[in-house]
Amino acid sequence: MRNLFAFIYRFRAFLVFVLLESLCVYLIVRYNTYQGAAFFNSASRYIGQVLEFKSDITDYFRLTSVNSTLASENAELRKELLQFKLAAQADSASRLDTAIYAPSDTARVAPYLLxxxxxxxxxxxxxxxxxxxxxxxxxxxxxxxxxxxxxxxxxxxxxxxxxxxxxxxxxxxxxxxxxxxxxxxxxxxxxxxxxxxxxxxxxxxxxxxxxxxxxxxxxxxxxxxxxxxxxxxxxxxxxxxxxxxxxxxxxxxxxxxxxxxxxxxxxxxxxxxxxxxxxxxxxxxxx
CATH class of the missing domain: 2.40.10.340 (Rod shape-determining protein MreC, domain 1)
Structure with missing residues (x-):
């Protein structure tokens, strides 16, 4: 605590200057429309950049989880596509004259899971x-x-x-x-x-x-x-x-x-x- 008071006493002039400058900036922004709009626009831009940077870092460490989710979704889509293709083969085979051609097992729809x-x-x-x-x-x-x-x-x-x-x-x-x-x-x-x-x-x-x-x-x-x-x-x-x-x-x-x-x-x-x-x-x- 003694060191803290010593620090404040040593830099009292600078700290008072910073306090007064902050107060002046607040009053200018608070009671002047143009300066207020400019300040908040700039602040929003910088805050947006910081949040975007944070989001990029978070997303990077989530890539493994995201890729796993996408792979699972792709598996479901590929399963549906595979079943559709097999169903199309079975349908085309069933239209042929069975006296000439009997659909084989490979032409029938089989329940594949991925x-x-x-x-x-x-x-x-x-x-x-x-x-x-x-x-x-x-x-x-x-x-x-x-x-x-x-x-x-x-x-x-x-x-x-x-x-x-x-x-x-x-x-x-x-x-x-x-x-x-x-x-x-x-x-x-x-x-x-x-x-x-x-x-x-x-x-x-x-x-x-x-x-x-x-x-x-x-x-x-x-x-x-x-x-x-x-x-x-x-x-x-x-x-x-x-x-x-x-x-x-x-x-x-x-x-x-x-x-x-x-x-x-x-x-x-x-x-x-x-x-x-x-x-x-x-x-x-x-x-």
């Missing part, structure tokens, strides 16, 4: 690449479910804990994905052979087919992991090799695996029923 998750670990430079997601069994994720991104297929869930899941990336030497050429429905198998993480191979396309550079490759829908028509990539090269009955087709993948931040886990609520049926029948599906 679970949005953030990628918290990812690799692209190894022979067998994996990623880790920030969602798990508590969010409805189970091993074997497919994983897609906003622009294409990503991989398949390998293991799950309560709040996390690991995913076998398409960039894995043992990962096979049933695919087809969109323009003519010729199916094959996508496999990554290492090296460039943006390029894979489409195997088992017979020589009587005429694939060309630029053709779109999508999921075939022949398994319970991925819905039909999910983008995989585009053909970047086609070659015929001697003593082989299939083309060697290079596919430029639609997904840039080095830049994944959010993905969607695909839940097929009829997967268990179909898998059990095919297992009992001794049918092996290429997923």
């Amino acid at each position: 679970h949005a998750g953030r990628v918290i670990h990812n690799s692209v430079r190894r022979t067998n690449n994996y990623m880790t997601l920030s969602i798990g069994s508590a969010d409805g994720v189970q091993p074997g479910m497919g994983v897609i991104a906003s622009n294409g297929a990503v991989g398949r869930v390998k293991t799950v804990s309560e709040h996390y899941a690991t995913v076998t990336s398409l960039l894995h030497s043992q990962m096979l994905m049933s695919a087809k050429i969109k323009k003519d429905n010729t199916f094959g198998t996508i496999k990554w052979q290492g090296g460039d993480y943006r390029t894979a191979l489409l195997d088992y396309v017979p020589l009587h087919i005429k694939p060309v550079k630029g053709d779109t490759i999508v999921t075939s829908g022949f398994n319970t992991v991925f819905p039909e028509g999910i983008m995989i990539g585009t053909i970047s090269g086609v070659a015929k090799e001697q003593d082989k009955s299939f083309y060697t087709i290079k596919v430029k993948l639609a997904v840039d695996f080095a830049q994944l931040s959010y993905v969607y886990v695909v839940e097929n609520t009829r997967k268990a029923e179909r898998d059990t049926l095919e297992l009992n029948a001794g049918i092996q599906t290429d997923e």
